[in-house]
Amino acid sequence: MSARLVVETLREPARCERYDAAQWNALIAAARAEQIIGTLACRLDGLSLPVAAKRILDDARALAEVGRTLALWEAEAARRALAPLGVPVLLLKGTAFVAAGLKAGVGRSIGDLDILVPRGALDSVQDALLAAGWEWVKPDPYDDAYYRQWMHELPPLIHRDRDRMIDVHHTILPLTARITPDADAIIADSEALQNGLRVPQPNDLLCHAAAHLFADGEMLGGVRNLWDIHCLLEELGTDGLEARARLHGLHHHVMRAVRLSHDLYGTDIPIDWRVRDPADALFKRRLLARDGWGRVRPKWIEHVFYLRGHWLRMPPAMLARHLWTKWRKGYHPVG
Amino acid sequence: MRHSVSLKIGPVGFRIGSDWRVPIAALKDLYRDYPAPDDGIADFNVRLFAARFWRRFIRPSVMIGGDYIIPDAAPLPLEMGLLAAEMGMNLQMALGQRRYLLLHASAVVRDGKALLMSGVSGAGKSTLAALLMARGWRLMGDEFALIDPMSGLVYGFPRLISLKNAAIGLMRSTLPQGRFGPLMKATPKGNIRHLVPDAQAIAAMETPARPALILFPTFGHAPAERAVDEAEAFVRLTQASTNFVGLGQAGFDTLTRLVREVPARAIDYPDTESALRLVEDLWSATA
Numbered sequence: 288m289s290a291r292l293v294v295e296t297l298r299e300p301a302r303c304e305r306y307d308a309a310q311w312n313a314l315i316a317a318a319r320a321e322q323i324i325g326t327l328a329c330r331l332d333g334l335s336l337p338v339a340a341k342r343i344l345d346d347a348r349a350l351a352e353v354g355r356t357l358a359l360w361e362a363e364a365a366r367r368a369l370a371p372l373g374v375p376v377l378l379l380k381g382t383a384f385v386a387a388g389l390k391a392g393v394g395r396s397i398g399d400l401d402i403l404v405p406r407g408a409l410d411s412v413q414d415a416l417l418a419a420g421w422e423w424v425k426p427d428p429y430d431d432a433y434y435r436q437w438m439h440e441l442p443p444l445i446h447r448d449r450d451r452m453i454d455v456h457h458t459i460l461p462l463t464a465r466i467t468p469d470a471d472a473i474i475a476d477s478e479a480l481q482n483g484l485r486v487p488q489p490n491d492l493l494c495h496a497a498a499h500l501f502a503d504g505e506m507l508g509g510v511r512n513l514w515d516i517h518c519l520l521e522e523l524g525t526d527g528l529e530a531r532a533r534l535h536g537l538h539h540h541v542m543r544a545v546r547l548s549h550d551l552y553g554t555d556i557p558i559d560w561r562v563r564d565p566a567d568a569l570f571k572r573r574l575l576a577r578d579g580w581g582r583v584r585p586k587w588i589e590h591v592f593y594l595r596g597h598w599l600r601m602p603p604a605m606l607a608r609h610l611w612t613k614w615r616k617g618y619h620p621v622g
Numbered sequence: 623m624r625h626s627v628s629l630k631i632g633p634v635g636f637r638i639g640s641d642w643r644v645p646i647a648a649l650k651d652l653y654r655d656y657p658a659p660d661d662g663i664a665d666f667n668v669r670l671f672a673a674r675f676w677r678r679f680i681r682p683s684v685m686i687g688g689d690y691i692i693p694d695a696a697p698l699p700l701e702m703g704l705l706a707a708e709m710g711m712n713l714q715m716a717l718g719q720r721r722y723l724l725l726h727a728s729a730v731v732r733d734g735k736a737l738l739m740s741g742v743s744g745a746g747k748s749t750l751a752a753l754l755m756a757r758g759w760r761l762m763g764d765e766f767a768l769i770d771p772m773s774g775l776v777y778g779f780p781r782l783i784s785l786k787n788a789a790i791g792l793m794r795s796t797l798p799q800g801r802f803g804p805l806m807k808a809t810p811k812g813n814i815r816h817l818v819p820d821a822q823a824i825a826a827m828e829t830p831a832r833p834a835l836i837l838f839p840t841f842g843h844a845p846a847e848r849a850v851d852e853a854e855a856f857v858r859l860t861q862a863s864t865n866f867v868g869l870g871q872a873g874f875d876t877l878t879r880l881v882r883e884v885p886a887r888a889i890d891y892p893d894t895e896s897a898l899r900l901v902e903d904l905w906s907a908t909a
Binding site: 308312315316320338339340343580582 | 639671869
């Protein structure tokens with residue numbers, strides 16, 4: 288599987304000096320599919336590479352740099368819109384990594400702007416964003432009601448001029464999930480950036496990354512999300528991580544993330560965390576399920592994790608109702 | 623994937639994979655004189671695949687995939703597999719090209735200087751480029767012109783020329799010796815038939831040229847010509863570029879330099895004869 292090639296190359300960049308054309312093609316296709324080619328390009332910078340590969344990676348690095356600028360500008364736009372409210376605004380995921388200057392942000396592709404605000408401030412945040420030019424994306428009333436009733440974020444908003452999406456979270460997992468992280472603690476213990484925006488403290492960044500990877504959704508982009516975790520662990524260490532993970536009810540997921548990061552990326556972790564868990568193999572299989580054309584292979588594993596993602600998100604009766612509604616509207620998972 | 627081919631168009635390498643033999647065989651035939659990607663490493667991957675396994679065999683329909691995709695793109699019947707491959711390659715360029723400022727324009731070269739023709743679909747870019755090729759100009763491409771941010775030079779992208787509807791018959795009679803692909807009827811864009819660029823175009827496909835004239839042709843009006851100032855050319859070309867925004871400041875600088883250095887004209891034409899006359903007159907007057 289070529290996702291393994293991506294992982295091994297990230298872990299040990301010098302390997303790529305021995306790759307043949309077929310390996311390069313597989314590496315590039317899989318890295319693009321996993322949206323980690325910018326990170327890969329930064330890791331391989333300075334090595335002696337075939338000219339054609341170097342050109343592709345130079346482009347990817349330039350693109351990541353433009354993406355970084357756009358992400359920071361989008362955060363600044365949100366800051367200006369929300370500053371008058373006087374509520375804490377936390378950056379999450381990719382934007383948090385680049386705003387805080389973390390290694391996990393180097394070359395990282397960043398799509399939407401993800402922010403976390405206190406749940407009690409949601410209405411005023413929503414109004415301030417609408418007044419500043421953001422608009423609703425989802426016209427479907429079912430989708431809108433679904434977000435508002437069950438999700439951990441407002442329905443997505445898009446800015447009418449800049450065409451960029453913002454996800455406004457009030458916690459880090461759906462309300463329907465069986466785990467309820469302590470969003471108040473994440474906000475209370477967050478760290479201020481110079482411009483007044485905030486980022487979660489290191490262990491919360493890790494807890495969120497692990498929650499995002501294992502407790503939410505279908506493990507799309509797992510290679511990248513696990514790379515985030517590897518970089519955070521290497522740079523910020525593991526002090527107090529277990530206790531913090533327990534506080535959020537995420538101990539199980541954080542420990543799995545740490546083990547897999549150690550296994551795949553060689554992250555240095557405490558000896559007593561290096562235990563065997565038979566289920567890790569399946570998660571690893573899903574993480575590495577990407578072939579040399581950028582396709583998810585084997586295909587069955589995608590369906591397994593699609594169902595698992597929904598199972599984690601909601602109780603069975605609710606899940607059945609949701610999938611029935613979506614199916615009638617013509618939604619089918621296709622890869 | 624089961625079947626695949628790698629080829630280079632202009633400075634861009636592609637690897638195209640398919641669940642079926644037929645589209646790959648057609649590509650191998652029509653692109654037989656094109657080189658392989660540098661170092662065997664493709665810039666972009668295109669995948670032609672069946673949405674469901676049985677769709678390989680029963681009413682086979684081709685989904686277009688690749689490094690960059692549009693979600694919910696409609697599949698094409700297998701008879702249009704070649705069109706699907708071309709659309710897949712265009713899509714990679716439109717969504718993924720970052721090395722060059724990409725302009726939706728045809729380009730031809732005479733005496734080492736390039737003429738760019740940009741217009742909406744149906745303005746006659748492809749047809750005019752093909753006709754100029756038949757009159758001895760070097761074809762750089764009928765769909766995309768690539769502007770190098772460093773040098774300001776234009777690089778060609780001489781893919782198969784996509785002829786639509788009436789242009790098919792016109793080019794068949796203009797170039798009876800030309801190599802044509804299969805006629806694909808009733809595609810989403812009407813009847814389509816591909817024309818292989820001539821030997822000159824393929825041999826020099828990696829040679830850039832200094833842009834010398836930009837034209838904005840419009841079909842269906844009495845012959846007319848007017849100057850287009852820098853600001854209007856800039857705005858029109860931002861709309862004709864898929865990666866102007868994505869390139870950030872490099873895109874802005876490249877396009878600004880292009881419209882400052884290169885004169886631009888808008889032309890109206892009622893038929894191809896008068897278009898060719900207009901183009902060649904303007905070329906001798908300005909370039």
